[in-house]
Amino acid sequence: MPALTRQQARMIDELAVNKLGIPGLLLMENAGRNTAHVVLEVLEDHLHLIAADAQVCVVAGGGNNGGDGYAIARHLAVTGASVTVLACVALDELEGDARTQADIAERMGLVVDAVGELFPSAVREHMDTAHVVVDALLGTGFHGQVREPMVPLIGAVNEAHTRGIKVVSVDVPSGLDCDTGQSGGIAVEADVTVTFVAPKIGFEAEGAEAYTGQVVVVDIGCPQWLVGEVIEPG
């Protein structure tokens, strides 16, 4: 399966939306559901836990990667898992599809506001009781240096990982540049990265695997031939 650059991944989303008329919210819903499915597999295969006995903590940023995180949380909750989403960017700063997904998760009672004076200790507390932490802080759009407040959040995810809590990253480990495979000063060290449509080109770079862990590709409901259109245009 060919690997995608940031630009190609974005073009596939745009083609799905503009050429096929698939609303972006549906792509996000499918991403959420299919990632939730992989989280359930991690719980079962690595920890021998069924959904009803599992505790999952999703850390969600403010962009579409965060929106995926809210969708993942909802689909996990539907399976009977205990799920908390730590809103690391205030919900009223979210826009578009991410806001729609966050609002649903909020109405389902899954969201804890992680933007406040208890940060980052409350974040650590929630992660400590989780079997799996889902990293939905920064997506493929990220490049450059990781900034506040993401630095201590990524640090907290990595501390959880060090303590043996399984970490699943959404699309790309937060803080990793998906084109170069280089960390922006700090990046999540995941056990599994669930990436959409196709692997990202940076995952092949030397040292990137220490961040991505195992890479699992899931579809988001757009046809695979869109990849061909973007990779070999014309």
Place this chain on the structure above:
Amino acid sequence: MPALTRQQARMIDELAVNKLGIPGLLLMENAGRNTAHVVLEVLEDHLHLIAADAQVCVVAGGGNNGGDGYAIARHLAVTGASVTVLACVALDELEGDARTQADIAERMGLVVDAVGELFPSAVREHMDTAHVVVDALLGTGFHGQVREPMVPLIGAVNEAHTRGIKVVSVDVPSGLDCDTGQSGGIAVEADVTVTFVAPKIGFEAEGAEAYTGQVVVVDIGCPQWLVGEVIEPG
């Protein structure tokens, strides 16, 4: 798992949309993807076929059940299956979420217009080459007597079934009253009925199993506690 009446199934959809803010289009998308997953299992378990070798024919009506059918077709196509949706009601008569899903499937090149002078012979021809026929003609809203043009379409599905083609019904076999389990003169005889959220109360009626075949319940992305709210209100 408690069984639902038509009215309760409708109330769960309404609560999901109005109380939790889940757009109906997302519920339809989830219904489509999760039903597609069951179709893949039927192909694998009953026919030992992987998606890439499978031919699926979806017969789609004009309501939300038809809309589910278009979503199922798209998700099956993404897995690599050869899929045709026979539009048994003209696309420009569809409305709302069903129209959105039909338009996407149309842009993906999956839709064949089955409303025309070749009906019903063209329908039979398409079904004859399929491994699985997906019945998305009439949903839980149906009651009373089956009318034109659904009578010969349901007849064609049942002829395919008699010839050994596997039939998967969406939510309820077309032509079966989901409250009484009685056929409206004619009803699809399915191998598997993929029903949403919970079984329907009519499935327990004497003789209903001859229509439903095996009943598989799938979620549509709304939490299971909504069922409790509707069954034991207050």
